[in-house]
Amino acid sequence: MFPYTPLAQTEIDFVQASDPSITVSLISVNVLMENTLHDDLKAIIDREDPDILLLMETDQVWSDALSDLLARYPTTxxxxxxxxxxxxxxxxxxxxxxxxLWPDADDTPAIRAVLRSPDGVDFNFLGLHPRPPVPGNTTVVRDKQIEDAALLTQSSIRPTVVMGDFNDVAWSWTTRRFKRYSGLVEPRVGRGMISSFHANYSFLRLPIDQIFITKDIGLVSFNRLDNFGSDHFPMAATVLFDKSWEVADGR
Known part of the structure; x- marks a missing residue:
């Protein structure tokens, strides 16, 4: 757990964008299917206005509640x-x-996309939500989906962003293997755990909602957003693909 304290060396520095219009903002959030505070999440998304939005645990009720917000996005x-x-x-x-995608040995979906940044760089995006290790679900299934995600990105020549609710802590053997296979780096290292779950219990929180990026991507920001009634906090990041960035002050 030492890497997830401010005493450790960061894996990736924050950078400054010379032109904010070419950055890419992302939010991922497990909404908690039973949560009825739809308007609270809508207010957060409306305020943050992300370029990429990944929502998990969404049923028809959530889809209907967010329909006007989702209509702003040309691709869903x-x-x-x-x-x-x-x-x-x-x-x-x-x-x-x-x-x-339905990764091997798991019946939960993942998203795979190739997107183009505002400055014309094509990059991979992968969104995951493997099943947690609870009665009836072993860690084997979750670990296999995370491993499959690493193998999908391992040989790619494009910059890559991976986000989602991994149902796995950042320092676990599975997640460390994922990073080793994929060559991705993690904003949390050297900055603290920035825990995302459980939102309602400050004494029992773990960093299981993850974001990983390849080293050729600049990290402009990474933060946890407001509690809106889910058991997870939304996680947000802003990244940059233009290689002319400058390292920002601070960690």
Missing amino acids: KSHLADDHYGLIFATRLETQSLEL
């Missing part, structure tokens, strides 16, 4: 389900490809 993809494994992806970026 969804798998609505009442088993806590629905998913909605939305983006305003130019989309080269977009598909739902």
Whole structure:
């Protein structure tokens, strides 16, 4: 756990964008299917106005509640389900490809997309929500989906962003193997745990909602957003693909 304290060296520095219009903002959030505070999440998304939005645990009720907000995005993809494994992806970026995947040994969907940043760089986006290790679900299934995600990105020549509710802490053997296989780096390292779950219990919170990026991507910001009634906090990041960035002050 030492890497997830401010005493550790960061894996990736914050950078400054010379032109904010070419950055890409992202939000991922497990909405908690039973949560009825739809307007509270809408207010957060409206305020943050992300270029990429990944929502998990979305059923038809959530889709209907967010329909006017989602209509702002020219590209959406969804798998609505009442088993806590629905998913909605939305983006305003130019989309080269977009598909739902069902990784091996798991019946929960993942998103794979090739998107184009405002400055014309094509990059991979992968959104995950593997099943947690609870009675009836072993860690083997979750670990296999995370491993499959690493293998999907391992040989890619494009910059890559991976986000989602991993149902796994950042320092676990599975997540460390994921980083080793994929070559991705993590904003939390050297900055603290920035825990995302459980939102209602400050004494028992863990960093299970993750974001990882390749080293050729600049990290402009990374933060946890407001509690809106879910058991997860939304996680937000802003990234930059233009290589002319400058390292920002601070960690």
